[in-house]
Amino acid sequence: MIKKSAISIAYFLGSMAILIGLWQLISVITKAEIPSPVSTWAVFKELMAEPFYDRGPNDKGIGNNLFSSIGRVFTGFLLGSIIAIPMGMLMGASKIGMSLLNPIVQILKPVSPLAWFPLGLLAFKDSGGATIFIIAITSLWPTVINTAFGVSSIPQDHKNVGKAFGFSRWKYLTKIVIPYAMPHIFTGLRLSIGIAWVVIVAGEMLSGGVGIGFFVWDSWNGLSLEKILVAILIIGGVGLLLDKGFNALQNLFSWEGK
Amino acid sequence: MTNIETSVQFVDSANDFHKINANETSVSIKDVTVSFKGSKGTFTAIKDISLDIKKGEIVALIGHSGCGKSTLMNTISGMVSPSKGEVLANGNTVKGPGPDRGIVFQNYSLLPWLTVYKNIYEAVDSVFKDKTSIEKHELVEENLKMVNLTQHKDKLPGQLSGGMKQRVAIARAFAINPSILLLDEPFGALDALTKGSMHIELLKLWNLDNRNKTIVMVTHDIEEAIFLSDRVVVMNNGPEATIKKIVDINLPRPRNKKDIAHDPEYIRIHDELLTLLFDKFSIED
Ligand SMILES: Nc1ncnc2c1ncn2[C@@H]1O[C@H](COP(=O)(O)OP(=O)(O)O)[C@@H](O)[C@H]1O
Numbered sequence: 191m192i193k194k195s196a197i198s199i200a201y202f203l204g205s206m207a208i209l210i211g212l213w214q215l216i217s218v219i220t221k222a223e224i225p226s227p228v229s230t231w232a233v234f235k236e237l238m239a240e241p242f243y244d245r246g247p248n249d250k251g252i253g254n255n256l257f258s259s260i261g262r263v264f265t266g267f268l269l270g271s272i273i274a275i276p277m278g279m280l281m282g283a284s285k286i287g288m289s290l291l292n293p294i295v296q297i298l299k300p301v302s303p304l305a306w307f308p309l310g311l312l313a314f315k316d317s318g319g320a321t322i323f324i325i326a327i328t329s330l331w332p333t334v335i336n337t338a339f340g341v342s343s344i345p346q347d348h349k350n351v352g353k354a355f356g357f358s359r360w361k362y363l364t365k366i367v368i369p370y371a372m373p374h375i376f377t378g379l380r381l382s383i384g385i386a387w388v389v390i391v392a393g394e395m396l397s398g399g400v401g402i403g404f405f406v407w408d409s410w411n412g413l414s415l416e417k418i419l420v421a422i423l424i425i426g427g428v429g430l431l432l433d434k435g436f437n438a439l440q441n442l443f444s445w446e447g448k
Numbered sequence: 449m450t451n452i453e454t455s456v457q458f459v460d461s462a463n464d465f466h467k468i469n470a471n472e473t474s475v476s477i478k479d480v481t482v483s484f485k486g487s488k489g490t491f492t493a494i495k496d497i498s499l500d501i502k503k504g505e506i507v508a509l510i511g512h513s514g515c516g517k518s519t520l521m522n523t524i525s526g527m528v529s530p531s532k533g534e535v536l537a538n539g540n541t542v543k544g545p546g547p548d549r550g551i552v553f554q555n556y557s558l559l560p561w562l563t564v565y566k567n568i569y570e571a572v573d574s575v576f577k578d579k580t581s582i583e584k585h586e587l588v589e590e591n592l593k594m595v596n597l598t599q600h601k602d603k604l605p606g607q608l609s610g611g612m613k614q615r616v617a618i619a620r621a622f623a624i625n626p627s628i629l630l631l632d633e634p635f636g637a638l639d640a641l642t643k644g645s646m647h648i649e650l651l652k653l654w655n656l657d658n659r660n661k662t663i664v665m666v667t668h669d670i671e672e673a674i675f676l677s678d679r680v681v682v683m684n685n686g687p688e689a690t691i692k693k694i695v696d697i698n699l700p701r702p703r704n705k706k707d708i709a710h711d712p713e714y715i716r717i718h719d720e721l722l723t724l725l726f727d728k729f730s731i732e733d
């Protein structure tokens with residue numbers, strides 16, 4: 191066990207070394223137009239020296255920007271999931287539900303978050319609301335699809351238990367449908383939070399104000415490529431952590447392999 | 449082995465209540481036909497089957513795979529409704545599953561995310577809506593004890609052996625205290641030794657309940673059918689399967705697994721069942 195995790199840590203470090211190596215190479219080739227890892231590191235330390243300062247609307251620390259993005263992502267993701275899970279259950283449980291809702295899912299799923307943005311602005315009259323809206327509407331699909339799949343694939347054996355012992359609808363839902371579908375729902379949620387995190391940057395570049403996406407845009411206007419690179423690394427790192435976190439939740443709520 | 453022997457002793461000590469109840473009809477299958485509608489038209493699995501089962505009787509349904517044993521049994525459980533005819537359970541027309549009939553499925557059908565205790569509790573909770581949670585708890589504990597699983601009650605089904613899972617399924621069916629117990633190939637997946645002790649366990653439970661419960665079981669196993677039942681119903685091959693023959697098992701109870709095999713009557717019945725099942729020329733009749 192210990193040996194196994196030591197090996198995976200070693201591989202991870204190796205992987206990071208390759209990334210930094212390539213980065214350095216690109217920096218050399220572009221004659222430092224793309225900042226090198228070392229100069230980016232210097233800017234990173236500078237930003238981290240005071241991550242939470244607040245000097246007015248468009249001048250906040252990277253920490254403020256990051257947490258504001260995370261807050262929006264979770265709000266949008268939560269709203270999306272509140273719609274997605276029941277919708278997926280309905281689709282998985284009833285043929286009629288599936289036939290009626292599936293075409294809608296298929297049509298709306300491929301729409302780019304940017305296309306939704308004006309509609310969000312129109313509906314909420316506020317770019318913050320619009321950002322949350324586009325996160326919700328673009329991130330809910332994997333949860334819908336995976337929930338529907340989980341619910342529709344409940345084995346006959348499990349259904350028979352409910353039937354044979356006269357489970358009420360509520361008992362059937364809470365003791366059979368939800369537990370069985372749980373691992374699938376979490377697979378969906380994990381994909382959804384990933385999408386939400388990708389969408390937030392695009393959304394905030396349009397909406398402005400505060401957020402990691404805005405920070406990227408602002409750094410571009412301020413011609414600080416180092417800051418952009420720092421932001422990219424932070425975005426990637428947080429994305430990785432979100433994924434790991436949901437993976438852990440999935441294992442916690444999953445009965446499979448126990 | 450010694451364990452099994454002592455269990456047999458226990459069977460010995462029970463009274464023969466069985467004969468007392470011999471006149472009440474528990475299950476009455478009346479002219480039942482079951483057809484399934486599929487993409488290639490209708491498929492008639494069993495046709496015009498009639499069978500009366502007395503209270504406290506143990507009846508085995510035996511026949512080749514796919515002949516319609518589960519289908520016939522499921523018309524009693526209410527999981528399948530007849531296309532023609534009707535089934536009466538305790539005098540009432542079967543319209544669906546009900547708490548007077550306990551089902552033990554072929555593949556245990558435990559819910560893998562619930563502990564042993566919870567698997568039984570949820571069934572009890574759903575059947576006995578008027579009992580308090582303490583009463584329900586006691587009922588579950590009692591049935592867990594009966595099948596010797598008290599110390600495993602917090603395990604998930606995935607952590608149990610096949611025999612243990614089967615005992616949970618049996619405890620669950622007993623816990624709702626049905627008057628009719630329906631077992632679909634209950635011991636099919638077990639090794640011979642476990643199977644043997646499960647037979648004894650089942651009879652023990654039946655005896656504990658004064659042989660009041662009617663038991664209908666599906667099996668492929670001739671020895672199992674003879675050892676456990678009062679009558680063996682042999683079915684023809686489907687489609688449109690019917691009852692080929694009903695063989696009475698007039699072997700005195702309690703039966704001892706070891707001795708019974710040398711009984712001339714046992715040997716005769718065994719031979720008869722073998723011929724009924726494997727005589728190719730008589731399948732077409
Ligand atoms: N729900 C169903 N739909 C269509 N055909 C079925 C269904 N259930 C059983 N059958 C068919 O009915 C026949 C009898 O099945 P079953 O009663 O399960 O047999 P057995 O239990 O004797 O092995 C089989 O040919 C099977 O394919």
Ligand SMILES: [Mg+2]
Pocket residue numbers: 517518519632666
């Ligand atoms: Mg069967």
